[in-house]
Structures are given as structure tokens and as C-alpha cells.
Amino acid sequence: MIHLLLKTKKFIPNEFHTSFFDIDFKELYNNGLRLILSDLDNTLISYEETKPTKKIIDKFAELTNMGFEIIVISNNVPSRINVFLEGLSYKGVGNARKPFLIGLRKSLRVAEKNYSHKETVIIGDQLMTDVYCANRFKSYSILVNPLEKKTEKWYTKFNRKIEVKMLAKIKRKYSDVYEELSLDMRN
Numbered sequence: 236m237i238h239l240l241l242k243t244k245k246f247i248p249n250e251f252h253t254s255f256f257d258i259d260f261k262e263l264y265n266n267g268l269r270l271i272l273s274d275l276d277n278t279l280i281s282y283e284e285t286k287p288t289k290k291i292i293d294k295f296a297e298l299t300n301m302g303f304e305i306i307v308i309s310n311n312v313p314s315r316i317n318v319f320l321e322g323l324s325y326k327g328v329g330n331a332r333k334p335f336l337i338g339l340r341k342s343l344r345v346a347e348k349n350y351s352h353k354e355t356v357i358i359g360d361q362l363m364t365d366v367y368c369a370n371r372f373k374s375y376s377i378l379v380n381p382l383e384k385k386t387e388k389w390y391t392k393f394n395r396k397i398e399v400k401m402l403a404k405i406k407r408k409y410s411d412v413y414e415e416l417s418l419d420m421r422n
């Protein structure tokens with residue numbers, strides 16, 4: 236994992252927001268983005284929750300009306316995503332194995348239309364999985380703060396430790412970007 240610290244740039248998100256709801260989706264749309272690949276755990280709901288809140292359901296409907304397609308992509312088991320999406324018309328990809336690109340490729344395959352990588356925005360709460368795979372996929376990357384860290388699994392806690400080191404490195408090497416993205420708001 237130490238070698239990853241050498242590739243600092245690949246871990247810098249295009250945008251950082253404290254939550255999914257703080258993202259300026261209109262601006263993303265105006266910039267040509269059409270497909271939203273959103274992480275599930277700690278991005279949309281915490282590990283303790285299973286169903287989307289009304290706020291999420293409304294937001295997804297708003298984004299669809301805006302012209303976006305949304306796919307929920309998660310390293311968690313497909314059954315969890317199915318429960319989350321039950322009764323909704325969005326697609327989900329489980330066992331995505333982020334930061335590998337296999338799940339991203341699959342998402343593009345199952346999407347309703349043909350989207351390019353450049354039309355795709357990947358949103359998630361983890362630098363070491365979501366942002367890293369988005370940047371390697373040459374898609375737009377958005378980092379959000381995790382909803383509830385306490386209930387994270389051991390491997391996520393492990394990723395967080397490396398993330399802290401990575402954030403420190405970004406701050407040191409790319410202080411202007413760090414400041415511009417307000418990464419000091421990261422928790």
C-alpha cells in the first residue's frame with residue numbers, strides 16, 4: 236500500500252463536498268456529465284440503514300428529471316443494493332471491487348445509454364477506493380464526507396488510516412489544491 240502514496244495525484248478528487256446533497260448537479264450537467272455512479276455505504280446511507288431516506292428518493296427523482304442516469308455502485312453484496320433500490324427504477328452494481336475498474340466497466344455496460352468515461356461522475360466517501368478508481372477511469376471524481384464512521388468495517392477503517400496519510404501528503408505537495416477543495420473539512 237505504501238507505493239500508492241507515491242501516486243498522490245491519482246487520489247485528488249475533482250471536487251469535495253461535505254455531503255451528496257451539497258453537490259452542484261446543475262453545474263455538472265452543464266459541464267456535460269450525464270451518468271452518476273454513486274457509492275452506497277456512508278455516501279447515501281450509513282451501514283446501519285438499509286433503505287433510502289425520502290431526501291434521497293426526492294433527490295434522485297430531481298436528478299433524473301435534470302437528465303442524469305443514476306447507478307448505485309458498491310463493494311458491498313448485491314443483496315444490500317437490491318434492498319436499497321427496491322421499488323425504485325435505478326440500477327445497481329454490487330461486488331464492484333473498487334478501486335479496481337471492473338465494477339465501473341460493468342456500470343457503463345448496464346447503463347440505459349452509451350456514456351463515455353468523460354460523461355461519468357463517480358461519487359463516494361473514500362479516497363482509497365472511490366476517488367482512486369474514478370481518476371484512473373478518467374471520470375469526474377467527487378469525494379464526500381462519510382455519514383457515520385463508527386459502524387465501518389475493519390477494511391474500511393484500514394483504508395481510512397492510509398487516507399489520513401494521503402490527505403497529509405496532498406496538503407504538503409499540493410497545498411493550493413488542498414485549500415481550493417476545502418479538504419480541511421474532511422472528516
Ligand SMILES: [Mg+2]
Nearest residue numbers: 274276277360
Ligand atoms: Mg462508501
